[in-house]
Amino acid sequence: MNRPRPVPLALALLFIAGAAAGQRQAPPRIPKGVTVHRDLVYASVNGRDLRLDLYLPASKAGRLLPVVVWIHGGGWRRGSKNNPRAALPLLEHGYALVSVEYRLSGEAVFPAAIEDCKAAVRWVRAHAAEYGIDPDRLGVWGSSAGGHLAALLGTAGDIREWDEAHPVYLEYSSKPNAVCDWYGPTDFLRMNDFPGRIDHDAPDSPESRFIGAPIQQAPEKTRKANPITYVTPDDPPMLLMHGDKDMAVPFNQSELLYAALREAGVEATLYKVEGGGHGFRGAVKDTRESLFRMVLAFFDRHLKPAR
DSSP states (O other): OOOOOOOOHHHHHHHHHTTOOOTTSOOOOOOTTOEEEEEEEEEEETTEEEEEEEEEOOOOTTOOEEEEEEEOOSTTTSOOSSOOTTTGGGGGGTOEEEEEOOOOTTTOOTTHHHHHHHHHHHHHHHTHHHHTEEEEEEEEEEETHHHHHHHHHHHOTTOHHHHHTSOSSTTSOOOOSEEEEESOOOOGGGGGGSOOSSOTTSTTSHHHHHHTSOGGGOHHHHHHTOGGGGOOTTOOOEEEEEETTOSSSOTHHHHHHHHHHHHTTOOEEEEEETTOOGGGTTOSSOOHHHHHHHHHHHHHHHHSOOO
16 A cells, blocks of 8 residues: 655645635625625534525525535635635526535534534525525535535435534435535545545544544544445435545545445536646646536536426
């Protein structure tokens, strides 16, 4: 087995952050006519409010908006809901957008982050009528660590204990209708099977910090964080997009998830970004615009009403 050379955690996080929306980035450009509701509280834990931002484009009279929930990356340790730059173009195509804050690994370890994301999805459905959103046309999309959480939302929709961790709006489903996963980890225990810039088995790796223990010393808990563990035939359709030169999250991570989904009969697509590293940097033929068009076509197919 090829083992990568360990690197300092700070450098590792630069690679795994991918397209994470950092707090120091410039404010995003909001399309004209979009109403933004910031810092809406969707749940509270131990006196700590968890918040989301809701972006609403103008809707046609009488039409409910499809909605996509964006989950930021950053190695589960960094990142912010404040700048969902990759997903903002959805607003120009008739989608509402929700950007979610979740507890990072320095605050709470797994399964805290997925518990938070599930609560956020339930909040969106519970408040859908208030904001003109269609609760039955809800997608999730995330990059890197956010891609992992998006995939986990897709496959673990029926893991009730993760819903009950935040006992609010439990009458609503946390299962999305479609999932887009950009270069997210899947099977942490196999990430070191391929050469890379991060020693994923190290005690201070992003994965070990997320789990709360060195992953190879806590295999059962680590398997519970693997979206493949929960794949069933009724999972929502998924679009997986991953660079084949990704040295932070091996391309094989998406191959493993894709194979499990297909074996279960779930509608799934795996798009290989040739030459793409983490965050698709260095892609040979694809651009951010062309990749976004694929995402838009996917969500249009599954979330837009038939014409």
